[in-house]
Amino acid sequence: MSCRMKTTNILLLFILAVALYTTFILFKQHFYFYNGSYDVRIINGFSNNSSLPLVVWCVSGERGDIGGRALQERDDYGWMVTTTGLFWSSSRFVCTMKWDGKRKRFEAFQASRDRYRCGVLRQCFWLVKEDGFYFSNDGVQWIKDFPWM
The missing domain is CATH 2.60.40 (Immunoglobulin-like)
Structure with missing residues (x-):
């Protein structure tokens, strides 16, 4: 695997992690205010x-x-x-x-x-x-x- 491909994979994993974390925080906040x-x-x-x-x-x-x-x-x-x-x-x-x-x-x-x-x-x-x-x-x-x- 090339260095460029590894960097792209790491960047995609980072973006996915941020998206999952943001979704979790929004759901938690939503749950807090509605329950x-x-x-x-x-x-x-x-x-x-x-x-x-x-x-x-x-x-x-x-x-x-x-x-x-x-x-x-x-x-x-x-x-x-x-x-x-x-x-x-x-x-x-x-x-x-x-x-x-x-x-x-x-x-x-x-x-x-x-x-x-x-x-x-x-x-x-x-x-x-x-x-x-x-x-x-x-x-x-x-x-x-x-x-x-």
Whole structure:
């Protein structure tokens, strides 16, 4: 075998190894984001509602009615969501919130939306305040996602 042929074979083997490694990493990353457990939590962030709680009720297409709570200031209601599916997951949790004559229905967790948004720690936190609903994936930095109406 000539020196040039050996170099070509080594180069082809190297390219094949890089392609296999890249495929493995992409599959592993894909598997990580589509399978696993997420901590979903709704927190009463009102400044003064000791006489009027925030009422939360949640349902899931997969698990059915997961129940609800009446949350006083700084109370929270949470659950774990386990997603499965090689290419996608349809996990979805819809919650209805009631407070002081206001009512809002929203998706507290939707796998296709939240698999990246909830971060590497897989925390999906909602802080409900007088002016709307705030989202965080670390419990520190909150971004207003939408208002009550």
